[in-house]
Amino acid sequence: DAGVIQSPRHEVTEMGQEVTLRCKPISGHDYLFWYRQTMMRGLELLIYFNNNVPIDDSGMPEDRFSAKMPNASFSTLKIQPSEPRDSAVYFCASTPQGSLGTGELFFGEGSRLTVL
């Protein structure tokens, strides 16, 4: 299994630009999560999907952030316009649904975003 695949691994952009981060979950996993990691706040859940449907987006910091999951194998996290305080590592994770899994989360390698 290829694991959770994220792209790009690194992104450097200027304030005000649009940023799109991509994630391919593990095949067969029904849940997909977007986390953000910073030195100050640690790991925070931004949003998660179940069967491509957004379930809880209460962690999305502002309207500048949006996420979509058009199909079971692809999700995007978009920031528009980006700001320097959005600089962080963004992780995608997936897990099978409750009746089929133990709740173990599988993480991608992350996308390191730097907004200048």
Added chain:
Amino acid sequence: KQEVTQIPAALSVPEGENLVLNCSFTDSAIYNLQWFRQDPGKGLTSLLLIQSSQREQTSGRLNASLDKSSGRSTLYIAASQPGDSATYLCAVLMTTDSWGKLQFGAGTQVVVTP
């Protein structure tokens, strides 16, 4: 509100010593507790997962214990090696939260010196 704490924040040991990493949580209504390893610039790798009904889990040199009543979990790494140097995070899944919505501790940064 659940709070997950990991102490110490950093730890340095000589090679061969056993590592003991602590994780505490304030609300015992957990579904499971998961230990992760994170190498610099990398993602999180799941090490061990303990269900709330279990007391411990073992994998090779790793052993994780869980005491729900006292709100504690301990990760033991036997005979540490320089390759064990990394940040170790614990995370809990609450029974009251949606599936997979983990709450993380801040991590313990471990350095094993040759």
